[in-house]
Amino acid sequence: MTVAAAAQPTTVAARFSPGWITQLLQRYMLHVVVIGLTVAWMLPTIGLLVSSFRPFALTKTSGWWTALSPLEFTLQNYTDVLDQSNLGQAFFNSFMVSVPATVIPVTIGAFAAYAFAWMKFPARNWIFLALVGLLAVPLQLTFVPVLSFYVNTLHWTTSNLENIGIPGLPWVPLWLAHAGYGLPFSIYLLANFFRALPSDLFESAEIDGAGTLTVFFRIILPLSVPALASLVIFQFLWVWNDLLVALIYVGGAPEVAPLTVNLADLTTSLGQGSNLLTSAAFFSMVVPLIVFLSLQRYFVRGILAGSVKG
Amino acid sequence: MAAVTYDHVVKRYTADVTVVKDLNVDIKDKEFMVLVGPSGCGKSTALRMLAGLESITEGQIRIGDRVVNNVAAKDRDIAMVFQSYALYPHMSVYDNMAFPLQMQHMKKDEMDRRVKNASKILGLDPFLKRKPRALSGGQRQRVALGRAIVRSPKVFLLDEPLSNLDAKLRGQTRIELQKLHRELETTFIYVTHDQVEAMTMGDRIAIMNAGILQQVGTPGDVYDHPANLFVAGFIGTPTMNFVPVTTSDSTAKASGFEAKLPKSVPAGKGTLGFRPEALTDRQSADGSNLQMKVDVVERLGSDQYLYGQVGSDQVTARVDPRMKVAPGDTAQLGLDTRSIHLFDAESEVAFF
Numbered sequence: 001m002t003v004a005a006a007a008q009p010t011t012v013a014a015r016f017s018p019g020w021i022t023q024l025l026q027r028y029m030l031h032v033v034v035i036g037l038t039v040a041w042m043l044p045t046i047g048l049l050v051s052s053f054r055p056f057a058l059t060k061t062s063g064w065w066t067a068l069s070p071l072e073f074t075l076q077n078y079t080d081v082l083d084q085s086n087l088g089q090a091f092f093n094s095f096m097v098s099v100p101a102t103v104i105p106v107t108i109g110a111f112a113a114y115a116f117a118w119m120k121f122p123a124r125n126w127i128f129l130a131l132v133g134l135l136a137v138p139l140q141l142t143f144v145p146v147l148s149f150y151v152n153t154l155h156w157t158t159s160n161l162e163n164i165g166i167p168g169l170p171w172v173p174l175w176l177a178h179a180g181y182g183l184p185f186s187i188y189l190l191a192n193f194f195r196a197l198p199s200d201l202f203e204s205a206e207i208d209g210a211g212t213l214t215v216f217f218r219i220i221l222p223l224s225v226p227a228l229a230s231l232v233i234f235q236f237l238w239v240w241n242d243l244l245v246a247l248i249y250v251g252g253a254p255e256v257a258p259l260t261v262n263l264a265d266l267t268t269s270l271g272q273g274s275n276l277l278t279s280a281a282f283f284s285m286v287v288p289l290i291v292f293l294s295l296q297r298y299f300v301r302g303i304l305a306g307s308v309k310g
Numbered sequence: 311m312a313a314v315t316y317d318h319v320v321k322r323y324t325a326d327v328t329v330v331k332d333l334n335v336d337i338k339d340k341e342f343m344v345l346v347g348p349s350g351c352g353k354s355t356a357l358r359m360l361a362g363l364e365s366i367t368e369g370q371i372r373i374g375d376r377v378v379n380n381v382a383a384k385d386r387d388i389a390m391v392f393q394s395y396a397l398y399p400h401m402s403v404y405d406n407m408a409f410p411l412q413m414q415h416m417k418k419d420e421m422d423r424r425v426k427n428a429s430k431i432l433g434l435d436p437f438l439k440r441k442p443r444a445l446s447g448g449q450r451q452r453v454a455l456g457r458a459i460v461r462s463p464k465v466f467l468l469d470e471p472l473s474n475l476d477a478k479l480r481g482q483t484r485i486e487l488q489k490l491h492r493e494l495e496t497t498f499i500y501v502t503h504d505q506v507e508a509m510t511m512g513d514r515i516a517i518m519n520a521g522i523l524q525q526v527g528t529p530g531d532v533y534d535h536p537a538n539l540f541v542a543g544f545i546g547t548p549t550m551n552f553v554p555v556t557t558s559d560s561t562a563k564a565s566g567f568e569a570k571l572p573k574s575v576p577a578g579k580g581t582l583g584f585r586p587e588a589l590t591d592r593q594s595a596d597g598s599n600l601q602m603k604v605d606v607v608e609r610l611g612s613d614q615y616l617y618g619q620v621g622s623d624q625v626t627a628r629v630d631p632r633m634k635v636a637p638g639d640t641a642q643l644g645l646d647t648r649s650i651h652l653f654d655a656e657s658e659v660a661f662f
Contacts, residue, residue: 198394198396200392200393200394200395200396201396201398203361203363203383203390203392203396204390204392204396204457205398205409206362206363206383206384207361207362207363207383207384207388207389207390207410208384208409208410208413208457208461209384209410209413209414210384210409210413214413219398222400223399223400
């Protein structure tokens with residue numbers, strides 16, 4: 001249709017031909033759909049944000065979308081949540097949990113993925129298949145056996161760990177648990193990415209005299225920044241937002257519990273404290289947002305451009 | 311600077327997949343040797359075995375006097391230029407070229423001197439700080455060459471380095487590579503499927519087909535004295551004419567003509583081969599003349615190609631551009647019997 005329209009550009013009718021309109025419509029439709037989806041996805045967050053700035057009495061009687069008619073905003077919820085709850089400690093705990101629980105599986109995963117992608121060893125494909133199979137295991141299924149392994153076999157209870165001289169690190173079991181849960185996906189994603197790197201690069205490096213580790217650190221890692229960045233985001237968000245695993249492995253004690261546990265406790269410990277939930281939830285969202293926005297620029301495609309082919 | 315010897319080299323992947331069969335080649339020191347053949351003929355595998363990227367199933371490969379079968383790629387003192395160039399995309403041109411030297415823990419100033427020297431030879435000075443993606447195809451190719459040069463290796467291996475360049479650049483680079491070979495005075499082993507590259511660049515050419523070495527010789531040798539039907543058909547454009555003949559003593563009888571053979575052969579069936587330029591518009595003195603029913607005429611200015619039928623055989627002739635021929639005509643052509651070849655019908659080996 002566009003061809004037909006282009007063939008007779010002189011007539012006025014051609015300029016308003018159906019083809020031209022369809023093209024225009026298609027372009028606007030795309031924008032409408034994209035914007036519509038974005039708004040639909042953001043609506044709950046916006047509601048939460050607006051509610052967090054409204055006086056508690058108002059949120060109980062009217063919806064957040066009526067916030068503009070009696071224009072009444074307050075910072076009360078935020079000051080309350082900072083005063084009344086253990087937010088600072090919980091924030092610190094969340095970091096202490098999330099950062100190692102992200103770094104460990106991504107690091108181990110990268111090494112393992114390199115081996116799966118570029119090294120030859122017996123039963124490589126079968127082990128990889130088993131690993132991918134682990135993706136399908138629901139993690140709830142592992143709580144009892146893993147916990148029992150920690151307590152009954154390793155005797156890694158908080159008090160025992162303190163006794164053997166690693167005090168203040170009650171998160172070690174949680175790190176390992178998160179690492180275990182994150183590894184299958186890390187390895188799967190990275191191995192697929194590494195495999196897609198051109199083999200000429202490795203062969204060239206091999207001839208140039210680079211050993212396995214040099215190839216890994218000087219060639220694979222720099223080229224895999226997009227994959228590593230997305231993996232870090234996935235894993236960090238998952239650990240940061242996780243409630244269940246943290247609750248199981250470190251419990252709800254305020255000295256160790258991360259933000260999610262603290263948040264879940266707000267309503268029960270403070271009775272009808274749902275007003276605090278809105279502002280506390282916003283606090284917890286800040287970090288994932290920063291992580292996402294700061295790593296997002298690494299999602300640029302074409303980082304391999306120029307390596308091979310003319 | 312070293313000679314390279316392939317001594318009964320075999321590459322077998324599985325019991326019935328053999329890609330290189332009993333390869334024997336002596337490549338002299340400072341020689342420009344081209345391995346050429348159709349794709350899948352084993353030429354790249356042969357090169358990769360020398361590079362240390364593939365294991366050797368049987369036989370020996372020697373660089374100089376040293377058997378390198380079990381020497382790691384990095385210790386063979388070779389450098390390789392890949393078809394895809396294999397530049398490290400996250401490193402600058404300078405770092406790409408310095409990488410092999412860094413791996414040898416070379417001193418900074420010596421490294422700098424070598425990289426600068428290579429970049430000067432290749433005209434890469436203005437691009438040293440750029441990343442490969444900001445370079446054109448030809449420039450990338452030169453960076454790949456530079457990375458090989460800085461090591462001053464004993465042997466240069468080049469795996470179809472020109473096939474990603476456009477036709478004009480390929481012609482230029484061909485000449486530059488030959489100059490480079492003269493300047494560096496190093497053994498070059500060059501793999502290509504393009505017989506024009508092989509003919510123009512090689513001191514000697516090794517022609518392979520289906521894992522078997524067919525012939526090794528200077529470009530002139532393989533062009534004028536092909537060892538068998540495959541080599542005769544592979545080298546030269548347009549390809550050599552092949553006509554089934556019956557031989558008796560020193561004449562060969564084809565479907566549409568008779569040719570005097572330069573020496574007598576046993577009676578039997580064979581294939582007569584002659585290049586398009588062996589046909590001329592002058593009648594041959596020894597009576598080896600033929601009539602061609604011309605189907606297509608191509609005038610290239612310097613040459614004129616006639617495609618047509620002689621008897622029941624398809625024949626191409628390269629004649630003087632001043633000869634007046636039109637499609638549909640019957641052209642009287644003479645065959646220069648000094649440059650004809652006869653191949654055995656069974657073994658396809660050349661009698662002459």
